[in-house]
Amino acid sequence: MREVSETVSANTQKRVTSQDVAREAGVARSTVSYVLNRTPHQTIPDSTRKRVLQAAERLGYTPSSAARTLRRGRSDVVLCILRAWPFGSAAGTLLAELTASFSERGLSLVTHIEGAGMKTPDKVWQEISPAAVLTYHPVPRDTERAMRSAGVQSVVVLFSAENETAGNLIRPDGRIGRMQAEHVIAAGHQRIGYAYPEPPALQDFAGPRLQGVKTVCSEAGLLPPDVCTVPLDAQSASNAIKHWQSLPQPVTAVCAYNDEVAQALIAGARLSRVDIPGELAIIGADDIPTAALATPPLTTIRIDHISEARRIVDTVTATLAGKEPPASWDTAELFTAVIRESA
Amino acid sequence: MREVSETVSANTQKRVTSQDVAREAGVARSTVSYVLNRTPHQTIPDSTRKRVLQAAERLGYTPSSAARTLRRGRSDVVLCILRAWPFGSAAGTLLAELTASFSERGLSLVTHIEGAGMKTPDKVWQEISPAAVLTYHPVPRDTERAMRSAGVQSVVVLFSAENETAGNLIRPDGRIGRMQAEHVIAAGHQRIGYAYPEPPALQDFAGPRLQGVKTVCSEAGLLPPDVCTVPLDAQSASNAIKHWQSLPQPVTAVCAYNDEVAQALIAGARLSRVDIPGELAIIGADDIPTAALATPPLTTIRIDHISEARRIVDTVTATLAGKEPPASWDTAELFTAVIRESA
DNA sequence: TCCTGTCACTGAATCCTGTCAGTGACACCA
DNA sequence: TGGTGTCACTGACAGGATTCAGTGACAGGA
Numbered sequence: 001m002r003e004v005s006e007t008v009s010a011n012t013q014k015r016v017t018s019q020d021v022a023r024e025a026g027v028a029r030s031t032v033s034y035v036l037n038r039t040p041h042q043t044i045p046d047s048t049r050k051r052v053l054q055a056a057e058r059l060g061y062t063p064s065s066a067a068r069t070l071r072r073g074r075s076d077v078v079l080c081i082l083r084a085w086p087f088g089s090a091a092g093t094l095l096a097e098l099t100a101s102f103s104e105r106g107l108s109l110v111t112h113i114e115g116a117g118m119k120t121p122d123k124v125w126q127e128i129s130p131a132a133v134l135t136y137h138p139v140p141r142d143t144e145r146a147m148r149s150a151g152v153q154s155v156v157v158l159f160s161a162e163n164e165t166a167g168n169l170i171r172p173d174g175r176i177g178r179m180q181a182e183h184v185i186a187a188g189h190q191r192i193g194y195a196y197p198e199p200p201a202l203q204d205f206a207g208p209r210l211q212g213v214k215t216v217c218s219e220a221g222l223l224p225p226d227v228c229t230v231p232l233d234a235q236s237a238s239n240a241i242k243h244w245q246s247l248p249q250p251v252t253a254v255c256a257y258n259d260e261v262a263q264a265l266i267a268g269a270r271l272s273r274v275d276i277p278g279e280l281a282i283i284g285a286d287d288i289p290t291a292a293l294a295t296p297p298l299t300t301i302r303i304d305h306i307s308e309a310r311r312i313v314d315t316v317t318a319t320l321a322g323k324e325p326p327a328s329w330d331t332a333e334l335f336t337a338v339i340r341e342s343a
Numbered sequence: 344m345r346e347v348s349e350t351v352s353a354n355t356q357k358r359v360t361s362q363d364v365a366r367e368a369g370v371a372r373s374t375v376s377y378v379l380n381r382t383p384h385q386t387i388p389d390s391t392r393k394r395v396l397q398a399a400e401r402l403g404y405t406p407s408s409a410a411r412t413l414r415r416g417r418s419d420v421v422l423c424i425l426r427a428w429p430f431g432s433a434a435g436t437l438l439a440e441l442t443a444s445f446s447e448r449g450l451s452l453v454t455h456i457e458g459a460g461m462k463t464p465d466k467v468w469q470e471i472s473p474a475a476v477l478t479y480h481p482v483p484r485d486t487e488r489a490m491r492s493a494g495v496q497s498v499v500v501l502f503s504a505e506n507e508t509a510g511n512l513i514r515p516d517g518r519i520g521r522m523q524a525e526h527v528i529a530a531g532h533q534r535i536g537y538a539y540p541e542p543p544a545l546q547d548f549a550g551p552r553l554q555g556v557k558t559v560c561s562e563a564g565l566l567p568p569d570v571c572t573v574p575l576d577a578q579s580a581s582n583a584i585k586h587w588q589s590l591p592q593p594v595t596a597v598c599a600y601n602d603e604v605a606q607a608l609i610a611g612a613r614l615s616r617v618d619i620p621g622e623l624a625i626i627g628a629d630d631i632p633t634a635a636l637a638t639p640p641l642t643t644i645r646i647d648h649i650s651e652a653r654r655i656v657d658t659v660t661a662t663l664a665g666k667e668p669p670a671s672w673d674t675a676e677l678f679t680a681v682i683r684e685s686a
Numbered sequence: 687t688c689c690t691g692t693c694a695c696t697g698a699a700t701c702c703t704g705t706c707a708g709t710g711a712c713a714c715c716a
Numbered sequence: 717t718g719g720t721g722t723c724a725c726t727g728a729c730a731g732g733a734t735t736c737a738g739t740g741a742c743a744g745g746a
Contacts, residue, residue, distance in 0.1 A: 066412035
């Protein structure tokens with residue numbers, strides 16, 4: 001009883017507004033606003049400024065983001081929408097880097113992970129009217145229009161074959177496939193396999209990587225890579241390996257979509273007593289923390305999330321300022337081959 | 344030149360307001376509001392309702408979240424604040440489950456991953472005035488007060504020794520440690536080691552788990568577990584294993600903070616040619632996707648993120664409704680031991 | 687002395703929505 | 717015929733911050 005009423009009264013507490021601060025400092029609301037926002041071309045003597053600042057501090061004033069957003073027509077929030085794909089620690093580090101870079105520009109980043117089995121694609125963007133939306137998957141034309149008319153100024157699609165229009169920033173993941181293939185071909189392998197991930201949500205990522213491998217194979221005059229979908233369990237991986245070894249011209253090196261798939265392959269190889277890298281070379285991608293801990297340690301392609309984040313932030317801020325976003329990626333600093341023992 | 348001006352004009356496009364919809368449908372603005380919100384006790388004939396709905400559709404009307412939030416005094420957004428710890432796929436699945444559960448209750452979840460090396464702890468919560476804030480780390484008293492006075496109605500701390508006050512929901516991770524220890528003791532082990540994670544951000548999680556192991560050891564009349572901090576590389580893990588084996592009464596089973604640490608131990612064991620589970624049993628926690636793929640497959644404690652999400656959502660919605668949140672967790676359905684080969 | 691310009695500040699309009707208090711029109715009952 | 721009640725809808729205000737267009741006081745120049 002008592003606790004309930006306490007909770008209620010706590011909820012009922014009035015908000016401290018700039019009006020209250022103005023009263024406390026003995027000035028008009030507008031003056032408070034000018035002081036707090038350091039509005040240019042408004043001359044405020046230090047004495048007044050200090051009075052206002054102290055009053056705000058004393059009352060614990062927090063400006064209402066809703067009111068400010070309403071007035072200014074846009075917020076300082078950037079929304080990143082992620083599909084509920086099984087993402088690993090790579091996403092975590094990228095998000096942390098993005099947050100840091102955006103906050104240097106006065107923007108704050110929030111992420112929305114789409115729900116698992118949701119009926120309607122939800123519309124968080126209309127709940128928080130962000131200044132910009134970032135997605136890692138294609139956005140339908142009319143959804144984009146709806147976002148725009150809801151006040152979103154910049155919609156940046158990070159991955160998608162479809163949305164390759166101006167303002168969008170497609171990470172050149174084909175380059176990852178290229179580097180994988182180049183590495184194993186340089187090591188003397190002549191027939192290459194590709195381990196494709198199972199979850200459909202990963203399509204947009206896997207497609208370009210596979211394409212890179214294909215391109216290199218054809219440039220080198222080799223047969224195209226033999227593609228197997230490899231779910232994350234040892235038995236399936238073992239089957240894939242058997243398939244590759246039973247081909248007329250057997251596969252001796254496999255490029256895996258990412259390090260998790262690569263680790264599945266390692267587990268599968270152990271099951272069928274196939275030696276890695278002796279009988280089969282395996283190269284992963286992403287360089288997740290456990291890649292170095294595998295048996296044998298995984299050769300992989302590392303993605304530099306710091307420079308990735310920087311480029312994304314540059315694009316968004318340019319678009320918000322109405323400028324033309326900068327050109328494309330500096331691939332050289334984005335991807336690095338990490339050579340360990342598996343290939 | 345042309346492109347810039349196009350961008351600008353695109354930005355300048357007017358927002359479609361409920362006023363526009365009203366004009367289009369030939370009714371008053373309030374009527375539009377009543378129709379769109381299905382306000383109870385307002386009788387609107389179907390003909391008018393349809394006219395309004397169609398007008399809204401035709402104009403592509405999206406209500407301004409800022410104005411609505413301003414008016415109602417609170418938004419329907421729940422903000423989850425995460426430290427930039429190196430989180431794995433466990434966090435991803437939990438977040439997806441949370442999103443789905445919240446959206447059933449009409450709330451949308453966004454996540455803020457705190458930046459890597461940021462000077463001031465940033466204040467996203469005052470950028471989006473959420474209805475509730477969820478954190479996985481302790482919140483200072485005055486920060487909580489500031490949130491409350493900024494309109495946040497419910498602050499729920501999911502993990503913390505300090506914030507064990509009403510309304511907070513502390514996941515009983517001690518139970519995970521208990522289950523790990525009980526499993527290896529039941530298998531006959533007499534001396535237990537604990538592999539503690541290195542990143543300081545993981546303290547709040549690791550502490551309770553370790554405590555659970557300690558409790559079980561003392562209940563069973565064994566020596567307390569020997570604790571080593573194990574960074575995620577094979578060499579460090581190998582050193583830890585050597586240390587455990589050199590003790591007067593050597594450790595024969597290790598409980599690892601999580602599966603990643605456990606995988607590091609496996610890699611370390613391979614380096615020093617220690618057989619698992621023959622010479623050393625290892626049990627992890629979290630059951631991440633690669634746990635089943637390790638060599639040998641990892642015995643671990645799985646966390647049921649679906650029931651975890653449900654409980655969290657129940658707590659938040661109860662608090663928002665002014666009711667007393669439900670009692671504590673149903674541990675039995677939350678954690679399950681997954682027995683594989685490593686212990 | 688009068689005019690102009692800067693300083694320091696204020697009043698009011700604006701952004702868009704939710705909601706309360708009405709208001710005609712019409713039906714129903716006595 | 718007069719009174720009551722529901723229906724279907726409208727007008728106006730509130731919510732908090734930003735910002736434009738002033739305004740009174742004072743200094744400086746002619």
